[in-house]
Structures are given as structure tokens and as C-alpha cells.
Amino acid sequence: MSTQTLPYLPSNxxxxxxxxxxxxxxxxxxxSxxxxxxxxANRRNNSDIAPKKGRQRLRLRERIPGS
Incomplete structure (x- = not known):
């Protein structure tokens, strides 16, 4: 029963x-x-898109509280 109650710890x-x-x-x-x-491939292609998205998000966040 002990083996069934602890099936995720059969290290012994x-x-x-x-x-x-x-x-x-x-x-x-x-x-992997x-x-x-x-x-x-995404890092090479989205290398320019990634920073743009991050900047746009920061701008939107600033515009919402600023308004």
C-alpha cells in the first residue's frame, strides 16, 4: 500500500x-x-519587433494613468 500511496516518490x-x-x-x-x-528564428526576426512591443506597452500604460 505504501508504494501505491506514494507513487511519485519511488526513489527507494x-x-x-x-x-x-x-x-x-x-x-x-x-x-528542447x-x-x-x-x-x-523568432529572436532574429522579432529582434526588432520585441523591443517595439515593449515600448508600445510602456507608452499605453503611461497614457492610461496620464489621461
């Missing part, structure tokens, strides 16, 4: 075969690849 039983360690290990590689590839 099977740390490698534990389901908590298997789930992150599977989606980890695809996530997806994030690295699009991030590099």
Missing part, C-alpha cells in the same frame, strides 16, 4: 523506472528541440 524502489521520471524524459527532447529552433 525504482528511481529510473518511476513514472514521474519517464514522463519528463520523453517530452524533454522534443520540447522545438524551443531552440523556433526561438533562434
Amino acid at each position: 524502489n525504482h528511481p529510473i523506472q518511476s513514472p514521474h521520471h519517464d514522463f519528463p524524459s520523453v517530452p524533454a527532447p522534443p520540447r 528541440q522545438r524551443t531552440t529552433k523556433p526561438e533562434t
Whole structure:
């Protein structure tokens, strides 16, 4: 029963075969690849858009309280 009540802490039983360690290990590689590839492209293309959006947000915030 102890193993069933604590399925997320089988460090003493099977740390490698534990389901908590298997789930992150599977989606980890695809996530890292997806994030690295699009991030590099987005940073290069949105390099000029990112700062503009940030400046516009600051201006809008200033206009709302200023008015």
C-alpha cells in the first residue's frame, strides 16, 4: 500500500523506472528541440519587433494613468 500511496516518490524502489521520471524524459527532447529552433528564428526576426512591443506597452500604460 505504501508504494501505491506514494507513487511519485519511488526513489527507494525504482528511481529510473518511476513514472514521474519517464514522463519528463520523453517530452524533454522534443520540447528542447522545438524551443531552440523556433526561438533562434523568432529572436532574429522579432529582434526588432520585441523591443517595439515593449515600448508600445510602456507608452499605453503611461497614457492610461496620464489621461
